[in-house]
Each structure stands twice: as structure tokens, then as C-alpha cells.
Amino acid sequence: QSRDTIQIAGSSTVLPFASIVAEEFSASFPEFKTPVVGSGGTGGGLKQFCEGVGENTIDIANASRQIKDAEREACTAAGVTDIREIQFGFDGIVFASAASGPDFALTPAQVYKAIAAKVNVDGQLVDNPYKTWNEVDASLPNQPIALAVPASNHGTREVFQEKVVSAGCEEAGLPEGISEDDAEAACTTYRQDVVVEISGDYTETLARLNSDPNTVGVFGLSFYEQNTDTLKVATVDGVVPSKESVAAGEYPVSRPLFFYVKGQHIGVIPGIEEYVQFFLSEGISGEGGALEAAGLIPQPADKTAEVLAAFEAGAAQ
Amino acid sequence: MNPTDMLDRQIRLTARDVTVHYGTKQALHGISIDIPDRAVTAFIGPSGCGKSTFLRCINRMNDTIEGAKVGGTIKLDGEDIYSPDLDVVELRARIGMVFQKPNPFPKSIYDNVAYGPRIHGLARNKSDLDEIVVSSLRKAGLFEEVKDRLQEPGTGLSGGQQQRLCIARAIAVGPEVILMDEPCSALDPIATAVIEELIDELRENYTIVIVTHSMQQAARVSQRTAFFHLGHLIEQGPTEDIFTNPVNKQTQDYIMGRIG
Amino acid sequence: MNPTDMLDRQIRLTARDVTVHYGTKQALHGISIDIPDRAVTAFIGPSGCGKSTFLRCINRMNDTIEGAKVGGTIKLDGEDIYSPDLDVVELRARIGMVFQKPNPFPKSIYDNVAYGPRIHGLARNKSDLDEIVVSSLRKAGLFEEVKDRLQEPGTGLSGGQQQRLCIARAIAVGPEVILMDEPCSALDPIATAVIEELIDELRENYTIVIVTHSMQQAARVSQRTAFFHLGHLIEQGPTEDIFTNPVNKQTQDYIMGRIG
Amino acid sequence: MRAGLVRRHATEQIFRGLGIAAIAVALGFVAILFIDVFRKGIPAFVQSNVHLSVFFDPELIDVDPAPARDQFPSDAEYTAASLKWQRSVALLNWNTIVEASLRKAAPEAGDMTAREILSIPETDARHEIREMFVANPSLLGQTVDVDVLASANAQNWIKGNIDRSLGDKQQQLSAPARALIDTFVENGTISNGFAWSILTNVDSRSAPASAGLLGAFVGTLWMMLIVVVLAVPIGVAAAIYLEEFAPKSRLTDLIEVNINNLAAVPSIVFGLLGAAVFINWFHLPISAPLVGGLVLTLLTLPTIIIATRGALLGVSPALRQAALGMGASKTQMVFHHVLPVTFPSILTATILGVAHALGETAPLLLIGMKAFVASVPATPLDQAAALPVQIYLWQGNENRNFFEPRTAAAIMVLLGVMILLNGAAIYLRSRLEKRA
């Protein structure tokens, strides 16, 4: 007989949310087994997802970014043609430092200046001279610069680069007349002495902070919120990151979260449809729902309705 | 040939032009010899002359030594023992061997002796096996000494005891040919006498080849004697003839204790 | 005591009430014996009577056997060899041993012999060492046979050659006391004669204890003989006396070949 | 020579000292790790329970009576109706009942919001109560004493996992909720007990305090069973073939090198292999201990082969000759004499290999076993997690205050499994070991 448990895999950012939904789903739908939620990263999850159609492939891939065209092609080539995208909320990305340390009020430009390999000093691109934060900007604490950022294998890195560093780079301005390539390199190359790249999860970032308390770390909002006793969050452009400020679009550093459903498995593996509907229901991913309590930033209800409608219409996008 | 020669009896083993090389070193040079059935053949000769090497050829134990190469032919009952379709294992079961250095298994005394009968299926049941073990140990003159400790390891025995254990182990299988490489080297005169008696008894039914350094022993137990020297078979013949009337000067010298 | 007794010479070793247990089994029962300097003492006795065990007590090789417990006292030149502050290593360097089963190291023949001199720093330089090796091998009557293959492994030698190698190895260290456990068991008469000659020569300066099963050998090489039986020292005395005029019935029986 | 002796004895002492030092170093690390893990993990074995007296209020539980079997002609119809009823029960807001019970226990909590009150019991309290009702619909209108778990944050507060002196902003619970918890602890509504939940529950994300190891534990047992059953015989057999039977040739050299090389292949690559071969090619199920076991088997094979070969190399030729001389065939020689002598080494190899497999996560990632699985696998074909995976997942949980000890507790359990598995092997080994 065919598999009777929904198989999910993918992004570790989405994993906690999906797990909660899986559990609540089986509590509410006694006829279905609790879905299995695997990790493996967005890429890994989509790879499994695009392996083909059938019992030994997964039904749903969690993703902290949108599927790429090349991936979609690979999927199609393997016969996975009915891919339904579900966007279900946002993930806020915050800077936080040890609770015992000084407060940080950062701007993208400051972050850029602190970590770029070369910065613009008096119209010249020179090796980054700053050692402490207050050298970057007098308003910042006198503390050696050390920033734990997600490594390039993380989806968060892209957001961090785009919304903080690149934005900061632009804001800070580059010397006149440098080529586009050089400009991009200047905006995307970090100095190795102060930047710690974290390829693991936020716990690892936290451990870095513990081992070197001067470090400022990049965390998920939900991670920070559950560890307010040890972490202190930094404002960005003066905005305190919170669910409200992210949802309202005031806080700049956030990204949407997704999962992808293999349409061909609907009706074959029991419960997929119900799972999606349940996931998108008010009580789960809506405001005040279970996922919000777990740190998800809900998206507007009309957006959810739109997503659900598209899903139910079976629109293979 | 002498009329008392055992060679008028049936010949069990014939070796022709047997050579052995260890790597590049030649240890045996063209040995040709016939070994009669139901008789004891003694190999004598100075240390290092190739007696053990030749003995090991007879049951193909040289196969197990890396770098050893055997040439020539050896036949058991007319069958070439080096022929590719001969079953070496069966051959070794038929041609038992007692090694020069006692090498008991790191098992109990009982299991040491019972091992052969077990793998060859010689005992129908436990009491059969017990009997084989006890009688083999008894024949080797060891039973009285170890009867209270059959379950203790065979490696915890004294040198002479180990040697007798290996003899018991070899005869427990009831081989047709028994090769004994200095079976009494670690034994006192009485134990030696027991083994010699055993050999005498076994001779009734089996073919026995024994390597010994004791001329007296060779004279006592063997019917034929072969003298090896530096890898050559110098002389062979009925034991009496060899000892009383050796043809070859070297043999004479050796027996007289002049060469070694 | 007989006036020709060697005991009027200086006594090197005195054993008093030596007992050995292997686990619960008692292998030696209160052995007391004096071993004179510059003389050969022979231990005789049936297989398994405890000769090797007692020999191993003298240079504390029993320490290395798990479960072996030694009681009583043994003194070398008046010094208790079982005293805690005695240096076993030095003791063993002074009391050399040739084991019953030849146990060459898996090294070259040269290295086998050179090992002792090397660790004890007996050679100043390479040529010194070469000399020690060659002369030891020569004394053991092995040199001629192996001179072309000194760099080949000692384990590739024949049984008798291995035995002589072990003798060469032991004397290369120049011990004061040499314990030999059946040093000629695998040797032909000529090789045996060489070793006996060696023993005779060594006797001039050293104390020698030899275990042998050959009454003739004991008679030939030893000045004193001790007869063991079932773990007891039955009789000891000048060799002549023991062989011609044993006091004890058991000794007599053994020598006459009546008990084993 | 005397002078030499002094030097040699000094060397001897140093050598011996080095040996002791090495042992001390190794044991020291074991001790440090153990102390580290135990110090962190032991508190997790205490859980706080909230004693509630729950009133199954008919006004709130407004559902039809549960269907009875005799109302339906067939089992299928009954099951369908029963599931339908259960769904309608599930749709009720059971939190209100939990809240009411808590309010009953603490009259002083009058003005607290529902959210604050419900932050005290674990979120699965409502499921627990609902399941009681589903199992026994006659509870309607009755009051029953129920023990539910305190929430993770409440437990952090009670156990002091979180610094109690921190200000409101840094606390996870609101000030009234914290005060209420303290009151509950005082009046005995909340009490501490041994955390059986760790051992008897499956993993949970929505109710972290109830997260347990049972599923992962069973998954690991299945995998280890497969590893032991496959890797040991295959590994030993391969080693025997290579060492005893294979003609010594370039080819065997190649195989030898190749096996040594396999040992160095990163474990995640074995995961790739497993995904490609077992899942995509043989169509075995994903997330199944069977596949995990097979992958870990391949992972442990080199260890066992190399170690066994090393041991076989060390068997003295005299023993082999003795056996062959008795008319034992090569196979008999190997199986009757050589193997028994090398048994201790083989067991050591097994211990090391299985220990390695036991703690491995990376390959499981690619075959879908690094997953949140809230069930106990009944067969090796069911979805399951594994203990190291569980450790990994818990280790990454956001609620550090609660999951740091819990992770350590999971490690303790893993170590326990390992010690048990190895214990058997070690017992065997020490029995079989006789100095040659």
C-alpha cells in the first residue's frame, strides 16, 4: 500500500513552524498521521522534492527563499510538474549582542563600514581601518568589532547582504568612477578578521557570543525573542525589531517563508490538502495563531487567502 | 638390495627429484626416496640439512610457507600429491604430522585432541569422542598427568607435555601416514620409551616417518633410515645396513659422530 | 658429602623452600638447593616435574606468567633475588636463559644476537658488535651455516638452528649465570658436542644450570645433578654419585629408566 | 653496564610515566565530557507538573454524543462516524477548559489574561484533556484530577534556568504569570517529579516541555540492530577473504587501499550514496531506519574490515600450521582457530564502529532521517528519527534555557545506549581475552 504519512523536508528556518503545524495537524485530524518534517536546507529539500514523483519522494519542500528557475527546470525534467507555492509569513532578521553588553543602534551603513574589506575613506578605497565600533561611528559603543554573520550557505546571508550590507554600501557611497564590478566586489567582500561566518544554526551563533562576548550576532527574530535573558537586540535605522514592526514593513531586514507542494501527490498521499489548509488557517499562521507564538511574523490575511485560493485552484505556477 | 629390506613391502610414498627453494636458497636437492607401508622410516642428518623441509613436502605443509617452492614429484599410493586436483585437506588428514616445535592450540587440552576427530567426523557422539581423546592421550603417555585438567589450556603444559599433546592430537585422527619431526626431543627416557612403543604399535597398520637426532632412537624404532646432508639425500636403506654398514663415507662419518 | 663435591667451591645460588603455584595448582614443593660457581649443575627428571618452572624462578621469568606465584627464597651471591629492591632487569642480564622452545625474534639473525649487547651497551661501535655477534654464533656452532644470511630473519631457520641461535643470543650478553632449558634437544650429535664443548668452556668462568633429558649428557657435562620428581627435589649431589650411587630409590629408578 | 642500567631504568620510568599520563589524559577527557554533560543534563530529568482538577463543562463541550458501535452496520461506517465525531471534538476550544481549571486553582489570578494563564501549563494540556474525553465521553459534567506538564518557560522559571533577577523585558513570562507560578509552587498545585516524559514521549515542537526521546530511541535501536547484524558479519568476512584467501596481488592491494580510503570518506557522502542507491534505485522508503541502518552499515564496514585485518595479521603462523597440519581446511582453520584468537579485536572494532555509527548524523540528513518525527517506528520501514538527530534538533531549538539541559539529557541517554550496546561486547571481549 502507499505511504500514509506526509513527508516534508527543507529549510531549517521553516522546520520549527512546520513541525508545530504537523503536530497540531494530527491532533486536529485524528485520521492522519503526524507528518514527518525533515531538514536539509532549502536546496537540499528542493533537491529531494525534485527527485521525481512517487512514494519515495517527498511531498512538500520547505523553503526560506523562492524556488529558482533552474530548480524548477530540474523538477520538470524529473516529472515534477505540478509545483504549488505557498507563502505563509515572514522571518525577521535581527542583530543581537550579549545582554550584559552595551546597546547597539545600527544602521546598514555602519554595518557595512564595520565589515567591508575595503571602505571609502576620503574618496579612496582603502583596507578597512576600523577596529572598534565607535571608530565606525561615534554613537556606537567602544567595543572591538566582531560580527557573526550567516555563512553563504544560508538563505539569511542573501537577505543580510541585500538589505543590510548592499543598502549600507549604497548609503555610505563608493568613490567616484570605480567600475561596476569593483563596486559590487566592494559591497560584497567582507573582512575576514572581524567577520565570523556561521554555517550552522543560531545556537552556534549564540555559542560564539558566549565564547567571545564582544561579538554581535545575526539571529532570527524568533530566536532572539526566546532568549531575551541572554541577548540584547540592536535597532536598525532606529526601529526596534518586533513582529509588529516587521509586519508593518518598518523594520527593513526580513524575508518571506514558503513551502512547495507536489500537486501530483495530492489525493495519493492522504492529508496533503488538509495539511495546507490547516497550515494557512487563522489559528495557525494567522495573527495570534500558534506559529506567531513560535516566532513567525504573519502575513496579511488577504495575502493568505490569495495563496490558498491559488493552491486550491491547483494552479501549477 | 638386502632381503630384509622393507621395500619388498608395498610402497606408500615415492618421491622423485624433490627440490625445495626458500626464496632463492635451495634447501633440498633432488631427493628421491621410497617409503614403505607399515614400517618406520627414520630421517637422520645434521641440523639444517633439510629433514623437516622434506617432511613438510610430504603433506604439503610447505604450501603454507611464503616463498617456498617445491619441485619434483611425490606420490602417495601412486597418486601425485602435488597434482592440482588432489584435495590437500584430505591429504593432510591422511598424512598426519607432529611438528618439531610443539604447537598446541590455545584451547583446552581436551579440545586440542578432540579437534581432529570433530572436523573429520570420527565420533558419532560425545562419549565416542571422549573415548578417542582419552585413548589418544593415553597412547601418548600423557593421560595420567593431565586427567584432572582436561579443560585447562593446552598452552599451560610443560614442554614435554606439549610435545606429547601434539602427538596425541595427531594420532587421534587416525591418519594412514604419520610424520613425526623429533617427537621425543623434549621427553625424558621413560616418556620416550612410551612414544617409541606407540610408534612400534602404530607401525603394524600405518606408515611412519620420523625425524630424529638420536641414532639410538633411529636404530631402535626404524626399519629404514635415510641420511640427509646439506639438502642432499646421501644414503638410504634398511636401518641395520645403514648403521652397521654404511656405504657412503659421509654417512659413516655422521654415524660415528664425525660430521655435523 | 663427597670430597669431590663442588659445593666446597663458592656457592652462587641458594634456593630455600621454593614453591610455585600456577593458579591453584602447586608445581613446585619446597625446593632447596645450592648451586656452585664455575660448575655445571644438571636438572633431570621426568617431563612435567617442574624443572623448567624452577629454572624460571632463578631469573624471575615466572613474574611474567599470569597466575604464577613463587614462594621461598632464592639468593644470588647472598642477595635475595625476590627482594623488592632488586633490579629484575639487571638480574636477568646477569642470569641468562635459553628457553626450552626456541623463540627467535622476528628480526634478522644478526639483530637477534646483537639485541642483548645493544640494550646493555656492551659494544662501543659497530665493529665491536659485529665481533660479538660473530663470536657468539661461532661458539654456538651456527656461524658457518648462517654466515651468508645474517640479514635474513631468524624465524626462517631450521629447528636446530633456531635453538643454537637462541644459545648464541644468550651468551652474547655475557651473563654470569646461564640457565639452559634442554639446549640440545633439537640438535644432532655433532652440534650437541659443540654445545657441550661450549658449556665446558663457559664453566671455567660462569655458573651454569642445564636441564636435560639425556642422562648421558648430564653425566658428560655436569658436575652436580639434581633430580626432580612431581615437583619435589628428590635428590641432589655430585653427578658421579647420583649416577653411580643414588641414595634415593626414585632417583635410582629414574636413572635406570624405570619411572617417567 | 651499571651506569647504563640507571639510564635504562630512567627511560623505563619515563616510558611508563608516559603510559600513565596517556591514560590519565584520555580518562581525563572522558571525565570532563561526562561531568559537563551530566552537570547540564541531570536537571532536565526533573519536570514540573501542574495538578489540575478539570471540570468537563457540558456548556463548553457542546458536541453530539459519541457514536456507538451498535448504531452502525459496518466497522468502516462506525470508524468514519467516530473520526467525524473526534474531529468535532477537536474543533472545540479546549483551552478554555484548561484556563478554567487553572483559574479555579488560583483565585488570585482573576485579572490575568487568558494568554498569561495559559503560558503556565504546556500547550498540549488541552490535547491531553481532550483525549481523556474522547477515550471516555462519560466524563462530561464530571470533575477529574489531571496532571499536566508545566510549560517550558514556566519550568525555566521554577528551576531557575533563567535568571530570576532579570527585569520584565528580559523574561519570557509576564510578571503576574511568574508570581502565579510561585504561588502554585507554594500551594502545591505545581510540584516536581522525575521526568519520565523524556523517556516515554515522542518529540514535540508545539509543546516543548513534553518533548521526549522514545521515537528517536527506537529508531536508533532499529538502526543499530541492522548495523550489528550486517556490518559485523560482512566486515569480518571481507577481512577474512582479503587476509586469508585472496591471492596477494595488485588487485588485493588495490582493494586494501580502497577500503582504507573508504574509511576516510566523509559520512555525508555515504548519505548521498544511500539516497541514490537505496531510495532512488531500490525504492526503499525515506526516513526509514532500514535505510539508515544500511547507510551506517556501509559507513562502519571499513572500520571493521581494517581492524579485523590488523588482528588477523597478528596471528602467529604456528597456529595456522598446527591447524592445517591436522587436516583442517583453510576455512576450518580460519573459523576454528584464527577467528577465535582475534575475537577480542573484532569486538573492539565492532564497538568502535557501532559507536561511530551511533553518533552519526550527517548521512541521515540526506535520507530524510534528520527530521521531526512524532511517532514511534514499529518496524524498520516506518519513519523515524535517531538519537543523534534528536540531539541535533534539540540543540538547535530556540528555547535555549529549556533545551540546553534537555539536549544534555538526550546525550546522556545516547551514552546510555552506547554503554549498554558496548557493555555486551565488552563483556564478551573480556571473557574471550586470554593473553596469547
Place this chain on the structure above:
Amino acid sequence: MNALIVAGVLLVLLGVSYQTGWSKSRNLATANGVKVHSRPQYHGSYSAIWTMIPALVILLLWAWFGGGIARDYAVSQIPQDTLLALDQAGLNNALNRINALASGYGVAGDVAPWEQAAGSAVRSFNFLTFAGMLVLAVVAGGAGLVYARSRITARLRARNTVERVISLLLLACSGVAILTTVGIVASLVTEAFRFFTFINPIDFFFGTVWAPNNAGGANHGQYGLLPLLTGTLMITAIAMLVAVPVGLMAAIYLSQYAPRGFRAVVKPFIEILAGIPTIVFGFFALVTVGPFLRDFGNAIGLNINATSALTAGIVMGIMIIPFVSSLSDDILNQVPRSLRDGAYGLGATQSETIRNVLLPAALPGIVGAFLLAVSRAVGETMIVVLAAGNSPILRGNPFEPVSTITVSIVNQLTGDTDFTGPQSLVGFALGLTLFVVTLCLNIFALYIVRRFREQYE
């Protein structure tokens, strides 16, 4: 289910055939007092082999070709005109749907009538072929049994046959290792080559900068292998510097000096180190060892980074201690005691005996243990991720952060990267490279060991 039926049938065949051979042999032995070459067990196994092999061959043929036949049959069930209209992907899709229908597994969308019909035809075809195959297998097995039985005589060398089969089985077991290698290479190679369509191999193998760019677009970043390779080698070297002396000395102490009881207790304790999940070691390194080393470095005037090659290497060294210590201990224990006695008898101290006699004699096995330890160190990931600083920069200072090949493999394969792009494919290329590098190291090691070993024996 099918598998269970097959297994059951095979088991029954096995039992019957063994029993047949066994009892025939017994009768031979009792009937006429002739000497039977082989023992009844061997005759039993002999006939079992003759029974199982034909049956298994049939089953394997079926497993191999059955799929193709079923596919052809399914294709034949598609109406001609529909078939002509289908391209390759469409055909595959149609076949998948038919098979899904045949196995009672629903399909998405509407089911065309011909699909339904084809589905049920395939279903009965599958059933019939399965049953037919089973019957055929039993018949073949039975024929084998009859043949084997007729061959069983006193002279039959059943033992030799059985043993040849055993040695073939043993060969097959070592074949598993080979197959694993083949599988690994195969599962790496295509994707690795895909990677090289993005990145020039020269840039990969000789590049000194490791900076994958995940942002998308044409800029994939730089994929220089050298920083990772040096990191791997450095950490492995440090780990071995810790594990070899400690492990070997511990082994020597345990096997030669320690009392039995002490050894029995301590050895398992040390072995625990091998089983602690590496993530535990990783956090231990990051939180405890790293800061300790940093402070220690400050105290003696060295600038040691908290996360560095040194930290990772030391902790990894600790983890692999048991690989060296336990295996070496067993092997040392196996050296015949007569060798030890020989050395003691010459007045060698214990340490001299160990160094000069025991270690050389045990060398081949000990080298095996070292190799195993090196391998674990090379293949280890988690410790490095956490403790080495994850800093893929080419530098030779062990006090600075580094990264390794394995870490990058895991990161790139399991991240949020595009699984079709070089960001993720590089994992395969790295895996393949590591495979080749360690292969070369192993060949070198074998060569060294051979040269070294020949002095002894």
C-alpha cells in the same frame, strides 16, 4: 509483501535441500562402511547450494529484466495513436500513471479510460509474472536439488565445493566494499562534472580563494580548493599529533603494564570517546577548549584564536584516541608471549621489550589502527564546523581559524543554496577530490608500510 513470500519460499527450499543432502550422506556412511569424503553437514550444504543458486538466479533475472518486460508490456497497452503522440517525457509520465494505477496508487487529474484499462491489464500481468517466476524458481531449485542428490556419493568432494562457495561468499562480502566505492564515485561523478561546467577545474584545484556566492546571477563566486585542503591537512595532522602519542602510549600501558582489572575498566571508558556524538565534541571545543586555549595563549604570549585549527585538531585528536588505543592494545596483546619472554630473558626492560620486540611485531596492525584514526579525522565534520572557525582562507598558522573540505561539503549540500548551481554541486566535486586525495595518501601509506614491514617477518 512480495518480498516476504519470496523469502519464505526460499527458506523452505533451503531447509528441505539441506535435510535431503544431510540424510543421504548419513545413509551413505551407515549403509556401506566406505569412507565418505565429506561430512554430512557438507553434503547438506552442498545440496542447499545447488538448490538455492538456480532459484536465486531466476529471481535475480526477474529482478533485473522483470522491470523492462513489465515496461514493454505497459507500453504495449497504450493505444497506438496515443503512443505515437507521446514524446519521451510524456511516455514516462504515462507509464508512471499506468503503474501508479496498477499498484492501486491514485494519480492526479482525470484518469483516461485507456489508462484505467492499461492499469488493470498491467496489474494482472504483474501478478501472473510474479506467480510464474516463483513457480519457475521453485522448479529450478528442485531440479538443482535432484541433481545434487544424485551426485552425492562417498567420493564427492562436497566440502571442497562448499568451501569454494564460502570463499566466494567471503569474496562477495569484500565486494561490498568495492561496490560502495563504485557507488560513491558514481553518485559523485556526474554532479561533480556538472560543477565543472560552471567552474574551470584549474580555478577549482589551484584556486586560493573560497568564496561561493549564493546571491544568484552569473556571479557564482570563487571555489578555490587549496584553503580547504590545507585546512583539512592541518587539522588532521594536529589530531594525529594528539591521538597517536596518547593512544599508543595508552595502548601500551593497558596491554603491558596495567593490571587486568584496571584494563577491563579503563578500556571501555576510553572507548566511550569514540561514541560521543561529534556535535557534543564540537560544542565542547567551541565553549570550553577554544577559550581555554586562547587564554592559555595569552598567558604565554601566543596569539591563539579561540576557534582555530588547533582547537579543532586537539578535540578531534581526543575523539580518535580510542581508535588508536583500543585497536593497538588488542594487537599488542596478541603478540605471542614467547617473544616477550625472549626479550625479558635477555635482560631487556619492559619498555625495551615493547619498543624493540612487541611494537615491530605488531606494526602492521598498529599501522592499520593509525590509518583508521587518520581516516576518521579526515572525514569528520561537526567538530570542525564548530571549533575551527569556518574560515576558508589559505593560511599556514594553526592558531588561526580554518575550514575543511568536509565542512564545505556539508555546508554546500545542506544549505539554502540552489541545488542546480555550482554552490551546491561543488559539494560533489569536493567529495570526489577528497576521495582522490585520500586515495593517494593511502597508496603512499601502503607503500611505506610495505617497505617498513619487509624488515621483519
